[in-house]
Amino acid sequence: MSVQDKLPVLAFPSRRTAPAPKDDRRAHPDDLARAMAALRSAFEDDAQEAEHQRDTPRHYTTEEAFSPIGTPRPTWRASLKKGGEVTDTKGQSNHIASGPATERDALARRIVSIYLPRFSMERWDRWATRQPDTPPPDLPVVLAVEGPHGPVVHATNRAAEAQGLAAGSRVVDIRALCPEVRVEFADIAGDRMALDKLMLWARRWCPWTAVDGTSGLVMDTTGSDHLWGGEAQMLREMEERLSLLGFSANLAAASTHGAAWALARFGGVRRVVPPAALKAEIAPLPTRAMRIDADTELVLKRLGLKTVADVAAVPRISLARRFSRAGIAQNPLMRLDQIMGRVAEPVNAPDDPPRFAVQSQLPEPVQDPTPHLPSLCEELCRGLAAEGYGARRITVTVYRTDGEVSTLTAATARASRDPGHLLRLFDDKLERIDPGFGFDLITLGASVIEDMQAVQTRLDGAVDDGAELARLVDRLTARLGARAIRAPALTDSHMPERAEVWPQALRQAPRAVIPRPHRPARLFDTPEEIRVLYAVPEGPPAQFIWRRQTHRVTRFAGPERIAPEWWRDKPGTRLRDYYRIEDQHGRRYWIYRDGVLGDGRGETPRWFVHGGFA
Amino acid sequence: MTVLPPLSDRNLVSPAHLLKGRNAPARADHATLSEVFADSAADAGVTGFVMAQLHHANDSDKPVLWIQDRLSRREAGRPYLRGLGLRISILYVAVSKPIDALWAIEEGLGCSGLSAVVGEIWGDPQALDFTATKRIALRAEARNTPTWIMRRAATPNLSAARMRWRVSSLPSALEPDDQRSPGAPLWKAELFRARWDTPGEWVASYGAEGISLSHGVADPPAPVAITG
Numbered sequence: 027m028s029v030q031d032k033l034p035v036l037a038f039p040s041r042r043t044a045p046a047p048k049d050d051r052r053a054h055p056d057d058l059a060r061a062m063a064a065l066r067s068a069f070e071d072d073a074q075e076a077e078h079q080r081d082t083p084r085h086y087t088t089e090e091a092f093s094p095i096g097t098p099r100p101t102w103r104a105s106l107k108k109g110g111e112v113t114d115t116k117g118q119s120n121h122i123a124s125g126p127a128t129e130r131d132a133l134a135r136r137i138v139s140i141y142l143p144r145f146s147m148e149r150w151d152r153w154a155t156r157q158p159d160t161p162p163p164d165l166p167v168v169l170a171v172e173g174p175h176g177p178v179v180h181a182t183n184r185a186a187e188a189q190g191l192a193a194g195s196r197v198v199d200i201r202a203l204c205p206e207v208r209v210e211f212a213d214i215a216g217d218r219m220a221l222d223k224l225m226l227w228a229r230r231w232c233p234w235t236a237v238d239g240t241s242g243l244v245m246d247t248t249g250s251d252h253l254w255g256g257e258a259q260m261l262r263e264m265e266e267r268l269s270l271l272g273f274s275a276n277l278a279a280a281s282t283h284g285a286a287w288a289l290a291r292f293g294g295v296r297r298v299v300p301p302a303a304l305k306a307e308i309a310p311l312p313t314r315a316m317r318i319d320a321d322t323e324l325v326l327k328r329l330g331l332k333t334v335a336d337v338a339a340v341p342r343i344s345l346a347r348r349f350s351r352a353g354i355a356q357n358p359l360m361r362l363d364q365i366m367g368r369v370a371e372p373v374n375a376p377d378d379p380p381r382f383a384v385q386s387q388l389p390e391p392v393q394d395p396t397p398h399l400p401s402l403c404e405e406l407c408r409g410l411a412a413e414g415y416g417a418r419r420i421t422v423t424v425y426r427t428d429g430e431v432s433t434l435t436a437a438t439a440r441a442s443r444d445p446g447h448l449l450r451l452f453d454d455k456l457e458r459i460d461p462g463f464g465f466d467l468i469t470l471g472a473s474v475i476e477d478m479q480a481v482q483t484r485l486d487g488a489v490d491d492g493a494e495l496a497r498l499v500d501r502l503t504a505r506l507g508a509r510a511i512r513a514p515a516l517t518d519s520h521m522p523e524r525a526e527v528w529p530q531a532l533r534q535a536p537r538a539v540i541p542r543p544h545r546p547a548r549l550f551d552t553p554e555e556i557r558v559l560y561a562v563p564e565g566p567p568a569q570f571i572w573r574r575q576t577h578r579v580t581r582f583a584g585p586e587r588i589a590p591e592w593w594r595d596k597p598g599t600r601l602r603d604y605y606r607i608e609d610q611h612g613r614r615y616w617i618y619r620d621g622v623l624g625d626g627r628g629e630t631p632r633w634f635v636h637g638g639f640a
Numbered sequence: 641m642t643v644l645p646p647l648s649d650r651n652l653v654s655p656a657h658l659l660k661g662r663n664a665p666a667r668a669d670h671a672t673l674s675e676v677f678a679d680s681a682a683d684a685g686v687t688g689f690v691m692a693q694l695h696h697a698n699d700s701d702k703p704v705l706w707i708q709d710r711l712s713r714r715e716a717g718r719p720y721l722r723g724l725g726l727r728i729s730i731l732y733v734a735v736s737k738p739i740d741a742l743w744a745i746e747e748g749l750g751c752s753g754l755s756a757v758v759g760e761i762w763g764d765p766q767a768l769d770f771t772a773t774k775r776i777a778l779r780a781e782a783r784n785t786p787t788w789i790m791r792r793a794a795t796p797n798l799s800a801a802r803m804r805w806r807v808s809s810l811p812s813a814l815e816p817d818d819q820r821s822p823g824a825p826l827w828k829a830e831l832f833r834a835r836w837d838t839p840g841e842w843v844a845s846y847g848a849e850g851i852s853l854s855h856g857v858a859d860p861p862a863p864v865a866i867t868g
Contacts, residue, residue, distance in 0.1 A: 492753065494751050494752050494753035495702075495703070495731070495751065495753035495754070497751070498705075498731075498747060498748060498750075498751040498753065498754075499731070501747055502733055502744060502747060505740070505743070506733065506735060506740060506744070510733055510734045510735065511731070511732070511733055512731075512732040512733075512734070513703075513729075513730070513731055513732070514721055514730055514732055516721070516722075522720075525722065526720070526721060526722075528732070531731055531732075536703040536729035536730060536731050537729050538699075538701070538727050538728060538729040539721040539722065539727065539728070539729065540727055541721075541722055541723065541724060541725050541726060541727060542722045542723070545720060545722040545723035546684065546720055546723045547684045547687040547688055547691070547719065547720060547723045547724055547725070548684045548687055548716060548717035548718065548719060548720055548723075549717050549718060549719075549720040549723075550717040550718075551713070551714070551717070551718065573682065580811070581811075581812075581820055581821055581822045582820065582821065582822070583815075583818065583820070583821030583822060606821070606822055607822070608811065608812060608822040611680075611808075611809065612685075612808075612809040612810045612811040612812065612826075613680070613682070613683050613684075613685065613809045614684070614685075614809065614812065614822055614825065615682075637684070637717060637720060637723070638682060638683065638684030638687075638716075638717065639684055639688075639723070639822070639825065640684055640685060640687055640688020640689075640691065640723070640724075640725065640825050
């Protein structure tokens with residue numbers, strides 16, 4: 027099968043080197059002239075090429091500029107292609123003859139821009155709906171980032187927008203406007219990573235996608251729209267898929283990146299603009315749609331230029347003189363050229379991350395995957411080592427004879443390519459894979475990989491403790507699950523139960539914690555209420571019942587008053603007065619009174635045991 | 641006036657015993673498996689006793705593997721890093737079955753990157769028998785990693801633990817600045833089985849270098865009961 031696939035590829039160059047001249051080809055003398063010019067420009071020196079470019083000032087190297095892959099191609103290859111194009115394709119050569127080559131190429135691409143206007147907020151929503159205390163949808167929520175003068179609103183939800191809260195304003199100001207607003211901190215790095223993942227996910231529609239700014243994607247869909255039943259259908263499909271993920275999206279398709287960007291943000295719903303209508307569609311948009319920064323927009327506004335049409339009407343030479351030293355984001359002329367396709371702006375699509383998977387086809391169905399795994403592991407690890415990667419998650423898949431597929435996944439705390447270690451992670455799990463009546467194909471893939479440098483940490487060649495520890499975490503995780511293995515660490519909070527976070531050890535290595543005096547050695551997950559038998563006005567109760575036993579307080583210290591965190595807790599949360607007490611058996615506890623009498627936040631304060639001292 | 645409970649009901653009054661037991665050094669050079677029995681589930685004194693024994697882990701960059709089963713966590717709470725009294729890091733494992741706890745302890749003892757292993761097992765599970773404890777003890781000695789198993793609501797059945805303690809809290813030492821507040825913690829520590837040592841009873845407390853065991857003959861000052 028694969029050999030047959032290769033045959034046309036081998037045959038192809040020979041056909042190109044000896045083209046059979048056809049009759050109608052001679053009917054276009056322009057083609058011959060262009061081919062001659064291309065050949066000449068390819069083989070002549072740079073000085074002549076520069077001269078050639080001066081003759082046609084807008085003549086950018088077309089092939090290089092409009093290749094969807096970002097890396098520029100070597101010039102010899104570009105010119106070879108140019109020659110090949112001219113000699114091979116007949117239908118297009120007619121078109122070339124009618125106009126300048128650059129114009130035609132520039133608007134022949136189809137670019138789709140996806141704008142996710144609420145990306146941060148919708149990511150937060152997805153997280154919040156999975157929490158036990160999901161906020162009601164009518165609660166105004168804003169995400170904030172640190173600004174030079176305190177936190178600044180980064181994103182808002184619909185309820186917050188209805189209250190008049192907008193991104194860019196300061197958090198202290200919006201608190202005054204809307205006291206019940208809930209402020210959370212935005213996860214900028216997480217947004218970026220999620221957008222990167224979404225970019226790879228979007229390659230289901232076309233092979234070239236790239237991240238566009240902080241909340242957008244750009245895709246080169248040239249030639250792939252017919253697979254989805256036309257561009258309008260494709261855009262609808264994209265919007266639907268994204269909404270299933272929980273993201274609202276504005277989309278537009280146009281011939282250039284700049285035009286698609288502008289139409290996605292300032293145009294109508296799912297605009298599909300053919301090249302002929304590009305100029306007319308772009309003209310009424312505001313100058314902000316040209317991807318210029320706010321200062322330049324202000325400059326244009328002061329000059330009386332409010333729409334793209336206004337800018338386009340200004341003589342070129344004036345704009346060029348005014349913005350000659352400006353960068354791309356401050357230069358409306360270059361932006362306008364990008365929109366109209368006069369300046370090339372290819373979609374710089376990053377490469378797919380490498381995929382590592384090995385398989386073994388069995389001559390007849392078997393039921394036990396155990397004997398096949400060691401060789402698969404070794405092969406996979408060889409491949410990973412050759413490319414400098416390590417696996418964070420590996421998956422065994424067996425394809426059963428009855429058509430079913432069953433998988434088994436193991437995760438590692440640190441990238442690893444040690445076959446013995448990876449094999450051990452499946453030790454207890456292999457019986458969970460359901461072989462049915464047998465399987466005849468087994469694959470082992472590294473679904474999550476990371477760069478992994480070979481480092482020697484110690485001169486004597488011994489293994490360092492960090493790697494040993496990571497392996498221990500892997501083995502524990504493989505058997506007990508990732509949620510059971512935790513690496514507690516401190517956070518910025520003075521509430522005792524919030525002062526520690528318990529992230530999964532797969533994600534974070536354990537960190538040392540500096541002890542604090544007057545803190546209990548053990549803490550209950552939920553404070554346990556006690557029944558006070560004999561209260562005294564000041565200090566802790568003299569006697570109380572906890573877990574059906576009477577405790578008499580012999581000594582105590584306190585109170586230590588711990589106030590609620592007003593920026594996190596619900597309004598009305600009461601403060602706590604903590605006491606360290608010792609009972610008649612010498613056991614030491616940490617008890618607190620929830621609130622004080624007459625604080626206006628509830629009835630008589632209750633007492634709780636929160637922990638025990640050593 | 642509260643009087644301390646009698647410390648020794650065993651007849652170990654020979655001078656040799658007294659001298660040997662007095663200020664017995666913590667056996668930090670000889671890591672092995674030890675068991676600690678708590679007389680009450682909610683008594684955090686056991687945790688303090690074990691942490692005092694793990695003084696070598698202080699400021700170590702190796703974490704302590706802490707394994708807790710579900711009932712222990714619910715009844716006795718989780719370890720609170722800020723109050724453990726040592727600058728340590730913890731790798732925490734929550735298990736639901738005692739067999740998993742024993743397996744996790746053994747896995748931990750196969751790793752050289754740990755400074756200690758602490759397990760908490762509730763009750764008397766079938767899995768925790770002589771064979772299981774012997775495996776753990778041999779591994780702990782081979783890896784030279786001190787291993788402590790805290791037992792609550794348990795009876796001291798057959799076990800291969802090299803040292804078996806019974807620990808409960810005692811009224812704390814006097815706080816010099818505030819007579820009414822609890823001071824430095826004291827525990828009654830009874831070593832009822834030891835492979836290389838003589839069993840005995842001590843009043844244990846935090847020392848400058850790990851645990852300090854002293855006989856009850858120098859009784860701490862009696863705590864003053866608050867009136868009220």
